[in-house]
Amino acid sequence: MAEVQLRSVYKSFGDKEVIHGVDLDVADHEFMVFVGPSGCGKSTLLRLIAGLEEVSGGEISIGGERVDELPPAKRGCAMVFQSYALYPNMTVYQNMGFSLRLARANKEFIRARVHEAAETLQITELLDRKPKQLSGGQRQRVAIGRAIVREPRVFLFDEPLSNLDAKLRVQMRIELAKLHRKLAATMIYVTHDQVEAMTMADKIIVLRDGYVEQVGRPLELYHTPANLFVAGFIGSPAMNFMSGRILDCSDNAVSVVLDGGLGMSVPCRPKNGATQGAPIQLGVRPEHLNIDGHGDLQIPGKVFAAERLGGETYVYVITKEGKEITVHAPGDKVVSEGDEIVVGVSAESAHLFEQHGNAFERLAA
Template identity: 55%
Template sequence: MAELSLNNVVKRYGALEVIHGANLEIADGEFVVFVGPSGCGKSTLLRMIAGLEDISGGEISIGGKVVNDAEPTERGIAMVFQSYALYPHMTVEENLSFGLRMNGNPKADTEQRVRRAADILQINELMQRRPKQLSGGQRQRVAIGRAIVRQPRVFLFDEPLSNLDAELRVQMRVEISRLHKQLGTTMIYVTHDQTEAMTLADKIVVLRAGNIEQVGAPLDLYDDPANRFVAGFVGSPKMNFLPGKVIAQGAGGVTVQVSNEAGATITLPVSSTVAVGSEVALGVRPEHFGDAGSGDADLTVEIDVAEHLGNTSYVYARMAGDIPLIIERPESRHSTHQQQLTVSIVAARTFLFDSAGARLR
C-alpha cells in the first residue's frame, strides 16, 4: 500500500517559515495535483516528500511508515523533474536501465523492466537513439520511463510539461493520465497550470503562500470554492469579481447593490450574517452570464475585445467604473469594439465573498 500522510509538516529556512503546518491524506492509487502560483511552496512540499529537503517539523509517512529521516532511496518513490536530466552520451535503453544497473539489479529483471516501460510508453523504436536525437515529448517519455522501471510505490512529478509546446502538453497530459490508469500507482503532480490540475487530478491541493487553501475533487473546487483565492484560481478563463455593497438581509438571503450599476441589485441565497453597508464581491464565472432579462440582475457593459473561437466567443468588456469582465458567449460573431452588451447574472450561480476574501454561504 502507498497511502501518504502529511501531519502538520513545516519547512523553515532559518527564521523564514515557507510551509505552515501542512496536513494532507493521499489514498493508495490516487492522482493528486499540487497547484498554485509561483512561490506558493508546492515544489518545496514535493521535495520534502521525496526526501530532497529536510522537514522542520511534523511527520511524513508513506505506507504507514514515518519517513522523516529516511533517505530518498528508502522511500519507495521515483521523481520526474521539469528538466529531463537524461545522460546525453547514453542511448534511451541505457538511460532507462542505468539506475537499476548501478544498484546491482539482476540483468534479466532489468531487461524485463526496461521492455515493459518501453511498451507502456510506446518508445520501443527509440531505444538505440541518444537524447539529442529525440523531440521534447520523446525525452519526457524517457524520463517517465526511467521512473517506471524503478517500480516505485509513489510517483512524483515536478512540473514535467513546462518545457513542451501547447499541443504536446495536451498530448502528454493524456498519456500521463492513461499511465496512471494502467499502473494504478499513487501519483503526486506539481503544476502552476490549473488546466493540467483540472484534467489530471483525482484530487487537487490548492496552495498559497505555504498554506493549503482547499483540497477536493476538481469539479468540487470549481463548483464550491472555499474562498476568493480558490475561486479565482480554479477555472479558465478566471472568475469575474464584481464589487458590491450589502443593502439588506432577510429570510430570503443577502441583497447586494452592484457597485456603479444604477438599479442593479441581486438577492443571494446566503445565510451568513453580513452587516448592512459591508463591502463584498460577487463572483461570476464567464460561462454563467445569461442574456438580458434571463437572470436576477442585468448589467450593461462596453466591449473592448471579442475572441472568436468557433462555437464560443470570449468577450472582454468593462462595466461602469472601468471594472473588467470576461463573458463567454455562444457564437458571438456580432461582437465588435465599443459595442454595448447587456447580460444577466443569476443568483443561484453567483458566489459572494467578504472584503477579506472569505466565502459567504
C-alpha cells in the same frame, strides 16, 4: 498500499519559512495535483515528499511508514523532473536501468523490467539512443520510463509537461491519465497550469505562499471555491469580481448592493460576521454571464473588445463604474466593439465572498 500523509509539515530556507504547516492525505491510487502560482511552495512540497529537501518540522509518511528521516531512494518514490534530467552520458536503456543497477539487481531482471516499461511507453526502438538524439516528447517518455522501471509506490511529477509545445502537452496529458489508470499507482503532480490540474486530477490542492487554500475534486473547486483566491485561480478565463455591500441577510439568502447601486439576492448560507453594511465581493464566472440581459441582475456596459474563437466568443465589457467584465457568449452571437449591451447575471450562479475573502456556502450549487 501507498497513501501519502503529511502532518503539519513546515519548511524553512534559512530563516525564511516557505511551507507553513501543511496537512494532507493522498489516498492510494489517487492522482493528486498540487497547483498554484509560481513561488507558492508546490515544488518545495513535492521535493519534501521526495526527500530532496528536508522537513523543518512535521511528519511525512508513505504507506503508513514514516519516511521523513529516510534518504530519497529508500522512500519508494520515483520522480519525473521538469528538465527530464536524463543522464546525457548514458543510453536510454542505461538511464532506465540505472536505479536497478545501483540496487544491484541482476542483469536479466533489469532487462526484463526496462523492456516492459519501454513497451508500455512505446519507446522500445529508442533504447540504444543517447538522450541528445531524442526529441522533447521522447525524452519525456524516457523520463517517465525511468520512473516506471522502479515500480515505485508513489510517482512524483514536477511540472513535467511545461517544456513541451502546446500540442504535445495535450497529447501527453491524455497519455499520463491513461498511464495512471493502467499502473493504478499513487501519483502526485505539480503544475502551475490550472487546466492541467482540472483535466488530470482526482483531487487538487491549491497552494498560495506556503499555505493550503483548498483541497478537493476538480469540480468541487470549480463550483464551490472556498475563497477569492481559489475562485480566481480555477477556471479560465478567470471569474469576474464585483465589490458591494450586504443589504440584508437571512438563513438562506443574502441581498447585496453593488457599488453602482444595482442589487440582488443570492441564495447562500451567510457566515457569522455577515452583518448589514459589511463589504463583500460578488463573483460570477464568464460562462455564467450572458449578454442578453437575462437573469436576476442586469448590468449595462459597453463592449471594448471581442475575441471570436469561432465556436465561442469572449466579450469584454466595461461598466459605467469602469469595471471590466468578461462574458462568455456562443459563437453565433453578433457583437462588436463599441456596442452598448446589458450583461445578465442569475442569482444561482453567483458566488459571495466576505471581506476576508472566504466564501459563503452556496445553496444553489
